[in-house]
Amino acid sequence: MVPTIRLLLxxxxxxxxxxxxxxxxxxxxxxxxxxxxxxTAFWNSDxxxxxxxxxxxxxxxxxxxxxGNEDFERTGKSWHSGSGVFQTRVxxxxxxxxxxxxxxxxxxxxxxxxxxxxxxxKGNRCGGGRFxxxxxxxxxxxxxxxxxxxxxxxxxxxxxxxxxxxxxxGAVLLGNSINRATVDGKLRTGQGKSIVTVIEQALWRGSIxxxxxxxxxxxxxxxxxxxxxxVEIKAGETAWLHQGSVGYVIKNSAxxxxxxxxxxxxxxxxxxxxxxxxxxxxxxxxNGYFGSQAAFLAVINHGEQPKDASYSYAVLPxxxxxxLAGKAFFFFGPSGVVTVNxxxxxxxxxTAAQMAQxxxxxxxxSLNLPPDEQSQAISVVADxxxxxxxxxxxxxxxxxxxxxxxxxxxxxxxxxxxxxxxxAEGSLDYMFPGVTPRKAVDKVTIADQLGKSQIVLNLPDGDxxxxxxxxxxxxxxxxxxxxxxxxxTLSHP
Numbered sequence: 039m040v041p042t043i044r045l046l047l048x049x050x051x052x053x054x055x056x057x058x059x060x061x062x063x064x065x066x067x068x069x070x071x072x073x074x075x076x077x078t079a080f081w082n083s084d085x086x087x088x089x090x091x092x093x094x095x096x097x098x099x100x101x102x103x104x105x106g107n108e109d110f111e112r113t114g115k116s117w118h119s120g121s122g123v124f125q126t127r128v129x130x131x132x133x134x135x136x137x138x139x140x141x142x143x144x145x146x147x148x149x150x151x152x153x154x155x156x157x158x159x160k161g162n163r164c165g166g167g168r169f170x171x172x173x174x175x176x177x178x179x180x181x182x183x184x185x186x187x188x189x190x191x192x193x194x195x196x197x198x199x200x201x202x203x204x205x206x207x208g209a210v211l212l213g214n215s216i217n218r219a220t221v222d223g224k225l226r227t228g229q230g231k232s233i234v235t236v237i238e239q240a241l242w243r244g245s246i247x248x249x250x251x252x253x254x255x256x257x258x259x260x261x262x263x264x265x266x267x268x269v270e271i272k273a274g275e276t277a278w279l280h281q282g283s284v285g286y287v288i289k290n291s292a293x294x295x296x297x298x299x300x301x302x303x304x305x306x307x308x309x310x311x312x313x314x315x316x317x318x319x320x321x322x323x324x325n326g327y328f329g330s331q332a333a334f335l336a337v338i339n340h341g342e343q344p345k346d347a348s349y350s351y352a353v354l355p356x357x358x359x360x361x362l363a364g365k366a367f368f369f370f371g372p373s374g375v376v377t378v379n380x381x382x383x384x385x386x387x388x389t390a391a392q393m394a395q396x397x398x399x400x401x402x403x404s405l406n407l408p409p410d411e412q413s414q415a416i417s418v419v420a421d422x423x424x425x426x427x428x429x430x431x432x433x434x435x436x437x438x439x440x441x442x443x444x445x446x447x448x449x450x451x452x453x454x455x456x457x458x459x460x461x462a463e464g465s466l467d468y469m470f471p472g473v474t475p476r477k478a479v480d481k482v483t484i485a486d487q488l489g490k491s492q493i494v495l496n497l498p499d500g501d502x503x504x505x506x507x508x509x510x511x512x513x514x515x516x517x518x519x520x521x522x523x524x525x526x527t528l529s530h531p
Contacts, residue, residue, distance in 0.1 A: 077179035077204055079172045079471065079517050081440065084120070086172050086181045088204040093355035094127040095209055097147070097202050099183040101170035103444065105163045113312040114157035115142035117193055120165070121185055122147045122200050124211065125240075128283040128355050132240040139333045140239060142311040147202075149185065149216055149235040149349075151195040151228045152337070154309055162190040166221070168445075169399065173427040173438035173517045174471070179204045180427050182384060182397030182442075187219050187226065195219055195228035201384040201397045205375070208354040212377060212384040216340055216347035234301075234337040235349045242304045242334035243282040247359040250277040250300075252367045265304035265334070270297050278366035281334050285354040285362035288338065289370045291379070298349070299339040305332040350377055378405075392430035398423055398442070404456075416460065421452045435461070435522040439495055444515035446500035453493040458486035461493070462523040470498075470516050478513075479505045482520055493522075 054062070078087045084099040098120050100106060106120025124147025125133055133146075143153045166188035172181035182201035187194035198216045202209055213235060219226040246259040250269050254277075259265045271277045274292035277300060278285060290298040310333075340347040352369055354362065368374050378385040378396070383403035385396035396405040398420045407416040407428060420426060423442035428435055441451050465483045470476045480496035495518050503510035 076177050077174045078176075079174040079179060079181070079440075081172055081516050082512060084170045084172075084181075084183065086174070086179055086202070086204070088179065088209065090206065092128065095204065095353070095355070096125050097181055098123045099170045099181065099200075100163070100165035100185070101183060102164060102166065102168055102188070104165070104170070109159045111312070114159040115311055117157045117163055118143070118145050118148050118150055120163065121145070121150060121194070122183070124202060124209075124353075126208075126238075126284055126353050126355050129241075129243070132282065134241075135331045136241040136333045138312070139305075139308060139310045139331070141309050141333070141335065144234070144236045144239055144335060144337065146236050146239050147211070149196055149198045149200065149213055149233065149340075152232050152234050152339075153195075153229050154231075155229060157311065158193050161192045162188050163194075164188050164191070166191065168443040169423055171397070171423075171425045171440045171442040171444075171515060173395075173425045173440050173519075175427060175429065175436045175438045175519055176471075178206065178393070178395075178427065178429070179438070180386075180395040180397065180425055182399075182425055184399065187221055189221050191221075195226040196233055199381065199384065199397075199399055203386040203395045205386075205388065206391070208352060210350070210352045210375060210377065210386050212348075212350050212379045212386075214346065214348035214379050214384070215381050216344050216349075218343060230342060232342050233340045233344050233347070235340065237279075237286050237288070237300075237336040237338060237351060237353075238281070238284070239308075239333055239335045240282060240284075242332040246279065246281045246302060246304070246334070247363075248277065248279045248300075249363065249366070251275045256363065259302075259304075262305075264307055265302045266307050267300075267302045268339075269300050271300060272297060276367055276370060278362055279336060280357070280359040280362050281336075283356060283358075285357045285359075285366070286336065287352040287354065287362075287366045287369050289350045289377075291348075291350065301337050301339050303335045308333045308335050346381075348379055350379055393428065395425075395427045397425045414457075417456045419454050419456075421454070422448065424451055426453065433524050435524065436519070437493070437522055438517050438519040440515055440517045441497055442515070446511065446514055448497050449499055451495045451497060453495075455491040455493075458489055458491050459525050460491040462525055466520050466522075468518050468520050470513055471519070476506075476513075478518075482518065484522065 075089050084104045086097045088095040100120035107116040123145045166186045167184035170183035180203045186197040197219045200213045245261045249256045271290045277288045376387040382400040387394045389408040392408050394407045404417045404419050427438040461484050465481045483494045498513040
C-alpha cells in the first residue's frame with residue numbers, strides 16, 4: 039500500500055485536502071503502512087480483492103447485472119474493463135503511469151479479439167450471462183463467470199468460461215470454452231483478428247526472462263530494446279515468464295488439442311489506443327499522472343477461429359526470476375496444485391494446503407477433495423451451478439459457498455459428499471459479510487443420509503425481502519461461509 043500512497047502524494051498532492059494529505063503522509067512514513075490483508079468478495083459488483091504481505095490482486099467480472107467502467111474522455115478505452123480484468127501490484131504503479139501507451143483492447147486478464155479499431159464509448163457493455171459468482175473465507179477465495187456478450191453489445195467478440203483461484207502465493211487462472219461469440223444466431227466476426235487471453239499489460243520496468251520446457255534454455259530480453267517474441271508451448275509443456283517482480287507460469291495440458299502460443303510486446307511494439315489525447319493532457323496539467331512510460335504486454339494467442347480453446351496459468355508476485363525458475367516446473371502437478379479445466383467445472387486442488395476450490399458451471403460435476411490423514415479420498419457434488427471453497431484445518435473444515443446465478447427463486451443449494459461421517463450433524467447459523475456483517479434468517483443443515491454426507495445451504499431468496507428490510511436482493515449470491523466441525527472419528531489427534 040505504501041508505494042501507492044507515495045505515488046498518489048507525488049502526482050496528485052495539490053488536489054488532496056490538507057487533512058487527508060497529512061493522514062496519507064503519516065501512513066507513508068510507516069515501514070509497511072496499513073494493510074487489510076486477506077480476501078474480500080464484493081459479490082454485488084462481481085469484484086474480488088486479494089491482499090498479501092507485499093502485493094495486491096484484484097478481479098473485475100461482468101454479468102447481466104454488472105458492467106465495467108464508463109468512458110468520460112474523447113477516446114473510448116474502458117469497454118472491456120468488466121470482462122475479467124485481473125491486476126497484480128507489487129510496486130504500486132504497475133497500471134498508473136503507463137496508461138498513455140496501453141492498448142486498451144487488451145486489458146490484463148481478459149479473453150478477447152486483438153482488435154485495432156475504435157473502441158465504442160456508448161452501448162450496452164453488460165455481460166449476457168447470469169453466472170458470475172465468488173466465495174471467500176476472508177483469507178483465500180475464488181471467483182468465476184461465463185463471459186458472453188449481451189444481444190445489444192455491439193463490440194465484444196468472444197464467449198468463454200473463466201475462473202480465478204486466489205492462493206497464499208498468488209493466483210491460478212483457468213479458462214475454457216473459448217469461441218467466437220454467436221448472438222441471436224449471428225457469428226461475431228469482429229475484425230477477423232486473433233482471439234487472445236491477456237496474461238499481463240503493465241508498466242515495462244525491467245528485463246524479461248523466460249523459459250519454455252524444463253529442458254529449454256533460460257533467455258533474457260534486455261530492458262529498453264523491445265521484446266517482440268512468439269514462442270510455442272507444446273502439449274504437456276510448462277513455460278515461465280518474469281517481468282517487474284511478477285512471475286507467470288503457463289501450462290499446456292498433456293491432452294491439449296492445440297498448441298499454445300505465448301507472445302510478448304513492449305514499448306512501441308504495443309499499439310497505444312489514446313496516446314495523443316493523454317499526452318496533450320500531460321502538457322496541459324503538468325501532471326505525472328498522465329505520464330508516458332512504456333507498456334509490457336504478454337498474451338496467449340488462441341488463433342482467429344478458436345474451437346473450445348483453453349488456458350491455464352499462474353501469477354506469482356514478489357519473486358525474482360531465479361526464484362521463479364526454481365518453482366515453475368513444480369507448481370502445477372501432484373507436488374503443487376492440481377487443476378481441473380472442463381466445460382462443467384474449473385477447480386484447483388492443493389493437497390499441501392489441504393484446500394480445494396471449484397466453480398461448478400453445471401450441476402452434477404464431482405470435485406475431489408484432498409485426502410485426509412487416513413488417505414481416504416472424498417468427492418463432492420453440487421446440485422446447482424455455483425462456487426465452493428473448502429479448507430481442512432486440524433479438526434474442522436472451513437466452507438464458503440455461493441449460488442452462481444443470483445436466482446431469487448433458488449431456495450437451497452445442496453452439497454453431497456460420497457461417504458458419511460465426515461462432519462458433525464446439526465444446523466448452523468451464518469453471517470453475511472460486509473462493512474456491517476448481518477445474520478442470515480436461514481440456516482445450514484448437515485446430515486448423513488443414504489450413506490452420504492449432505493450439506494444443505496438455505497439461501498436468501500425472494501421470500502426473505504421483508505426480513506432484510508426490503509434489501510433482500512442485495513444478499514442474492516452472497517458467499518455463505520461457515521466452520522464445519524469434523525466427527526470425532528475423523529478428528530485429528
